[in-house]
Amino acid sequence: MAWDNHFLDSLDAADTAALRPHLEEVDLVRNVVLDEAGSPITTVYLPSSCILSVVTVMKDGSQVESRTIGSESGYGLLHALGSPLSFERMTVQVSGRAWRLPLEALRAASENSRALRRAIVHHAQATIIQSSQATACNSLHGAEQRLCRWLLLTQDRLGSDVLPLTQEHLSIMLGVQRTTVTALASELQARGFISYVRGKITVNDRPALERCTCECYGAMQRGAAELLKDLQRKT
Template identity: 35%
Template sequence: MKRTEHTNRLLDDLPHGDRVRLLAQCENVELIPGETLAKSGEPIDFVYFPTESFISLATEMNEGPSLEVALVGNEGMLGAPLVLGIGESPVHAVVQGAGLAWRMSAARFRRALAEDCALRRGLHLYLYVLMSQLGQSAGCTRFHVVEQRLARWLLMTADRAHSKAFHITHELLAYSLGVRRVGITKAATSLQNRKLIRYTRGDISIRDRGGLEAASCSCYQADKDTYDHAMGR
């Protein structure tokens, strides 16, 4: 399979020799939208370092539908509990955006962690970022209105899709934000009337990125700042 033009930022931060050794133990795989990569409470078989693709992490609620708690793209990885020595996934992970990713078996990943200090340090920093973003997401869901949260989610998706245009249904948006479809329709219509996005039959394109950032809640920039600060960017 051909190498992607995009890379994974966590792997990019490794010293050259460490990165080469790690990638030699990975395979480059194509992820398909809707593909389940991990299930809550079940063993983690593989870790994934997305390059083009992005993955939705959701928590399952006994009394209702699942709620997306994070998106993982080429800034991160799937399988972070292994860094803490935990072999089960706490979330349900489903591919949301198609594309390539580096995949590594959990067993090989554990050995690499034991042998590579730079890898451990980088992933410890990423765990801090992930925990901070999960806390930010919880506050965002509780206190910010749907239109702000939708703007934030669209910006996050565009960053991970490496494109200002992508396809997303009302159903998936409702699932991602944990609101009813009518709420998504109202928020998307408002953003479209303000000429910030174009939305037709699930095809979304960002027309005014600066305007969409202004319409978003502060959580979008806070997440980026946390990542850049922690990862030394």
Template identity: 40%
Template structure:
């Protein structure tokens, strides 16, 4: 079990070099699970970054210069077709990292990485991360287990999109987002959700209204509040449970001190 300490990194703010304290980098569960020797090497190299809604972290086929560790943002991994339509294949938040192709040997990927829920994170230069991956067996084992969990999410998303109703897909998407946020609120317009799921906006509206009528969520002006999570889990398909169990199995739990 990993322990999270209150060891935050300062970042330079505007106005006279004043230091501003941001989210603790150890809010990211992978960073929190680094052994102390590795953490001490990484700490001075981590750079705090704002991750506003819609920010593109990498594009299809582009060389990836950084690996990102979200702390309060959610990043969507998307495939975009020639006609401009898109579909989400996975989400990444405080449980993981963005940029697995850096250490998997490809250096690039045909997917896009776009911030779907604004927040903050930290980044490490790709060459520094690759050096740590090759140097430390603890780092390589940790991130490869994470990658296996991420592949499970991608595979299950493909199955879900093919075989399950939009309402069940929407429930799965909401639950995965909630797991990566501190509260019960998801800030996301129906248009953005429809782009993520690769469906028509009217379908998202219908699915949201059904869940709202059942008292499971409340939706207003791009904000979704989950009022009854157990009921949402019951209404969602088994894909969410499969993905959640795999993340829990492969990644260490994080205990706050």
């Protein structure tokens, strides 16, 4: 069975059998908050067609996104090996389907399987690579480059030219005001890279976006690919 989630598809038959009774496929709706900072995580989410957004919330309510998670990984994996406490807010950025299972079920199964523990660590590391690279990118690169990076990452995960992203999401992704998002999107549209209407961006010229973005997009993709390739070699 293909799970349409890289973490689940990477598991061997024994580990899949241990988790299968606990897995439930669910529809996740955009903007729903699944976990809040300061609360214990009780559920692991493994996207198949949705995209999750992990954000840090400041005291004044402002938010900035540290990473997004699609079918390449999951949220709550590393928590199954350590503290279940969340230090971030996790929301649904793009509606779609996901597999969920109790954190304790994954923790119990991992205690009996070295291969499962390795898979958890590698897939969690893949999201950490994105988060650390995004930190550097947010400090060193311009908003237009960062917007192109996020659009490319989102398109990779959805496999579609049409990206259901709102101005609110884009402003959180970039850590800028909505007026800045409007100006950036208008400029990219004027150059023919994208088409932008309320709540929807269509990628018209992906090669142009790739030329416009910074080195961080490639670094994120290469780092995650190397980690997961290494996992396959050792499994």
